[in-house]
Amino acid sequence: MPSQIPADSVGLVDPQSAYFDEPLPLRSGRTLPSYTLMYETYGTLNAERSNAILICHALSGHHHAAGFHSESETKPGWWDAAIGPGKPLDTHKYFIVSLNNLGGCHGSTGPTSVDPETGEPYGPDFPIMAVRDWVKSQARLADRLGIEKWHAVVGGSLGGMQALRWSIDFPDRLDRCVIIAAAPKLTAQNIAFNEVARQAITSDPDFHQGYYYKHDTLPRKGLALARMLGHITYLSDDSMREKFGRDLKTGKLNFNYEIDFEVESYLRYQGERFSDSFDANTYLLMTKALDYYDPAADFNDDLSQCLAGSRCKFLVVSFSTDWRFSPKRSKEIVDALVRSQKPVTYLEVDAPQGHDAFLFPIPEYFSILRNFLAQETRHAQ
Amino acid sequence: MPSQIPADSVGLVDPQSAYFDEPLPLRSGRTLPSYTLMYETYGTLNAERSNAILICHALSGHHHAAGFHSESETKPGWWDAAIGPGKPLDTHKYFIVSLNNLGGCHGSTGPTSVDPETGEPYGPDFPIMAVRDWVKSQARLADRLGIEKWHAVVGGSLGGMQALRWSIDFPDRLDRCVIIAAAPKLTAQNIAFNEVARQAITSDPDFHQGYYYKHDTLPRKGLALARMLGHITYLSDDSMREKFGRDLKTGKLNFNYEIDFEVESYLRYQGERFSDSFDANTYLLMTKALDYYDPAADFNDDLSQCLAGSRCKFLVVSFSTDWRFSPKRSKEIVDALVRSQKPVTYLEVDAPQGHDAFLFPIPEYFSILRNFLAQETRHAQ
Numbered sequence: 072m073p074s075q076i077p078a079d080s081v082g083l084v085d086p087q088s089a090y091f092d093e094p095l096p097l098r099s100g101r102t103l104p105s106y107t108l109m110y111e112t113y114g115t116l117n118a119e120r121s122n123a124i125l126i127c128h129a130l131s132g133h134h135h136a137a138g139f140h141s142e143s144e145t146k147p148g149w150w151d152a153a154i155g156p157g158k159p160l161d162t163h164k165y166f167i168v169s170l171n172n173l174g175g176c177h178g179s180t181g182p183t184s185v186d187p188e189t190g191e192p193y194g195p196d197f198p199i200m201a202v203r204d205w206v207k208s209q210a211r212l213a214d215r216l217g218i219e220k221w222h223a224v225v226g227g228s229l230g231g232m233q234a235l236r237w238s239i240d241f242p243d244r245l246d247r248c249v250i251i252a253a254a255p256k257l258t259a260q261n262i263a264f265n266e267v268a269r270q271a272i273t274s275d276p277d278f279h280q281g282y283y284y285k286h287d288t289l290p291r292k293g294l295a296l297a298r299m300l301g302h303i304t305y306l307s308d309d310s311m312r313e314k315f316g317r318d319l320k321t322g323k324l325n326f327n328y329e330i331d332f333e334v335e336s337y338l339r340y341q342g343e344r345f346s347d348s349f350d351a352n353t354y355l356l357m358t359k360a361l362d363y364y365d366p367a368a369d370f371n372d373d374l375s376q377c378l379a380g381s382r383c384k385f386l387v388v389s390f391s392t393d394w395r396f397s398p399k400r401s402k403e404i405v406d407a408l409v410r411s412q413k414p415v416t417y418l419e420v421d422a423p424q425g426h427d428a429f430l431f432p433i434p435e436y437f438s439i440l441r442n443f444l445a446q447e448t449r450h451a452q
Numbered sequence: 453m454p455s456q457i458p459a460d461s462v463g464l465v466d467p468q469s470a471y472f473d474e475p476l477p478l479r480s481g482r483t484l485p486s487y488t489l490m491y492e493t494y495g496t497l498n499a500e501r502s503n504a505i506l507i508c509h510a511l512s513g514h515h516h517a518a519g520f521h522s523e524s525e526t527k528p529g530w531w532d533a534a535i536g537p538g539k540p541l542d543t544h545k546y547f548i549v550s551l552n553n554l555g556g557c558h559g560s561t562g563p564t565s566v567d568p569e570t571g572e573p574y575g576p577d578f579p580i581m582a583v584r585d586w587v588k589s590q591a592r593l594a595d596r597l598g599i600e601k602w603h604a605v606v607g608g609s610l611g612g613m614q615a616l617r618w619s620i621d622f623p624d625r626l627d628r629c630v631i632i633a634a635a636p637k638l639t640a641q642n643i644a645f646n647e648v649a650r651q652a653i654t655s656d657p658d659f660h661q662g663y664y665y666k667h668d669t670l671p672r673k674g675l676a677l678a679r680m681l682g683h684i685t686y687l688s689d690d691s692m693r694e695k696f697g698r699d700l701k702t703g704k705l706n707f708n709y710e711i712d713f714e715v716e717s718y719l720r721y722q723g724e725r726f727s728d729s730f731d732a733n734t735y736l737l738m739t740k741a742l743d744y745y746d747p748a749a750d751f752n753d754d755l756s757q758c759l760a761g762s763r764c765k766f767l768v769v770s771f772s773t774d775w776r777f778s779p780k781r782s783k784e785i786v787d788a789l790v791r792s793q794k795p796v797t798y799l800e801v802d803a804p805q806g807h808d809a810f811l812f813p814i815p816e817y818f819s820i821l822r823n824f825l826a827q828e829t830r831h832a833q
Contacts, residue, residue, distance in 0.1 A: 099707035256698065259689075259715040260692045263684045271677055299651065300681065303644045308639055308640075311644065317746065332640070335647040338648070339647075
């Protein structure tokens, strides 16, 4: 934590957990007999229980979206820029709920959790989650918190895909849906990058078919490689040029196979840091959830048909230099919404940061987010 | 070889080798004491020795650019589409020379060759080659073949970078320079992809710091990963969508970590096939040569100044969906040539294949290539 908590921070927060012993039937055909969801809340639920906003996280995210866990924590939650008093997700007005998804590695039930049937960690036997499974588990968390209807469901990247799924699966349980830097489904190229990341992890001899906990090892190298690759796809070509260009680490070319360029050093650092804090089985699971996501598949590949039952207002935001999920992909969602005559606001933000832009406090983006959340909804249905 | 040799094929060809015992001083400060270059020729050198064209290969290329090595070979050389009787690189008119670069793994001296000083394979101790070193070795091959001046030097991708280097380092030794799908230097993003590929190889426990020959192993997994990643950058998002879309290997999602999508299967196959036939140390070396390439660095980053001494005509070709070296990057070369008042023809070909387009017989592209090679040059200098 910084020596003084900033005035617009939610301050110190305590993660909470909710245990569910009701079995959760999954898209895969399997069932999770019981599970725990780890979550945080910021702000206060009003008497009408009408001011709650759900935050859905992206591939490597978790419940800790804002504030600080302790006085020794130097960095706030992952979306602290957007959440706090006076910020777009204003904790003076809204009650924000942020959770770690099932299959995660930050406290919610996942591969590192003990399988009650075996007494051992699930490891690679943890069921692969589909986005619809997460949304179902999030609806149960809403029940537990006494929230019948979300003021909004908000997410970036894989989080945006969850928000979209909410509007399809629980049309009566949200007033607003905010889909940021997302896509209606992955392309072959997106899947290809995920597959290389998975192969990097599973090829690591320390992976042991996913049973690395038993071997007291971690597939660090593979996970670091996966993260390095992911990282390239989160940044734009321009932002990497801006940040690193061809700057040399030691001022000269080494003519050996050590680090020559700053960008190499940065990527290695990112990979190593990530592999210290993230679970490899969770990474595999999250990439599969991404690959599998395709809500229109059940509707003759017609997304507008798939969205026909939705009853919320939509905000779709994309970023000009995002090449992981480019503006073109966001527009596919917008087009489907328009075709099915749903109220939708679309903004393509001119931003140099690539896919990562969704995490940045870009004025135009934050302003539309703030205004959209404050807009009245008409309950015509 | 197909049951009948096509009429426009150069037919059966025999690779040749040239041994040089004159030491080659390298950009790295090291010296290669002696070396062999493996090459092939197609067509006949005319009496004036004025019809010779040099083909420079890309990252994983080699000397076998056209025709068949034997009757059992099912696929012709890598640029057979362009080289042969009546083809743009017309063997009725031209004498085509194609070589394997130093550091390669197809017969020219490289990491798998025996270091005369130790009697062991060079392995990771083979000197890292710079593009200018290759060009110097190619000039010596030209001397050996009695070719004082190339009718043209032609290359795609890393091959195009060699062609550009020829025009800078040996301005009197080529009449035409053809630079296809190339860039004047790598961006941070390009370097980042190379670094992930290198890390994949060096992290493989079978790599043994590059001394895998001694351990009777090969870092197959790492090399396969590097190739899978490379492959994604060679194809366009569109071409992958066209080729694979979200087609499922078994018609359904498996909900396990096996192959779900056709694109995963294709990539794994490409990776495995490559790792059977390519040397990992060569792969590392080639990516470093790419990273290091930056001819303008010695000229205050001014490429036009760097090209001031060039005396050939230039053809620069780019492909609309190439995102590895996009048309924007080719235009940087064109702009520099224009600024230094060199004769340059530029074509951006509308092609869906991404970076790989340079290997395809696209009519507009082949037509300009053919015409450019046939054009008279005026020796005004």
